[in-house]
Amino acid sequence: MRKSAVDQASDNLKMLLRRRRSIRFYDELPLSLCSVERILAAGQSITSDDGKRTAPSAHALYPLDLFVIVRRVQGLEPGFYAYAPASQQLLLTGKPLADGVLLSTSLANDEWLEDAAMVVVVGARLNEAIGQFAEQQPDGMRGARYVQFEAGACTQKMYLAVAAEGLGAVVVMGFDDDRLNEALGLPRHTVPIALFCVGHPKER
Numbered sequence: 001m002r003k004s005a006v007d008q009a010s011d012n013l014k015m016l017l018r019r020r021r022s023i024r025f026y027d028e029l030p031l032s033l034c035s036v037e038r039i040l041a042a043g044q045s046i047t048s049d050d051g052k053r054t055a056p057s058a059h060a061l062y063p064l065d066l067f068v069i070v071r072r073v074q075g076l077e078p079g080f081y082a083y084a085p086a087s088q089q090l091l092l093t094g095k096p097l098a099d100g101v102l103l104s105t106s107l108a109n110d111e112w113l114e115d116a117a118m119v120v121v122v123g124a125r126l127n128e129a130i131g132q133f134a135e136q137q138p139d140g141m142r143g144a145r146y147v148q149f150e151a152g153a154c155t156q157k158m159y160l161a162v163a164a165e166g167l168g169a170v171v172v173m174g175f176d177d178d179r180l181n182e183a184l185g186l187p188r189h190t191v192p193i194a195l196f197c198v199g200h201p202k203e204r
Contacts (some may be wrong), residue, residue, distance in 0.1 A: 023168025
């Protein structure tokens with residue numbers, strides 16, 4: 001009996017959920033530009049005429065911004081890029097990071113920060129969210145909570161896209177915020193929330 005479109009979609013989702021794992025070791029193969037575009041689109045692309053995105057956002061504020069450290073991507077020169085959700089394009093904004101710089105911001109020995117073909121920086125305009133929800137909780141924790149939830153939803157969608165591409169990824173949140181900001185030169189009001197490493201899994 002032929003499966004319905006709904007059943008097939010459900011099966012595909014179940015497969016991706018089973019395949020989703022944290023992969024920390026990568027080989028030297030480059031990522032395809034199409035894979036990169038699909039992964040980023042899964043995390044933050046605009047999916048409706050009224051500006052709604054793939055990840056939910058409290059009050060539709062959308063305080064998240066994605067930046068990408070490109071090391072090995074076909075068709076892209078190594079460098080630091082900003083992702084534009086409306087056009088789904090990567091805009092070159094900075095030079096490649098020197099070897100070891102990203103690892104020096106880690107609070108652990110997360111060597112995969114250096115080995116990944118690309119690292120997606122999930123940043124947030126945190127003060128914007130805190131101000132938006134100040135009436136709900138004056139200490140700012142309500143706005144910060146919404147940002148953390150949104151970043152988790154964004155990252156999980158990228159995880160599933162990575163699984164669909166047959167790639168590997170791991171999220172890193174143990175880093176020195178000030179040191180990372182200095183290394184990346186993030187916009188003034190942007191706070192780094194997570195680093196999402198992506199690459200071809202290395203056979204071990």
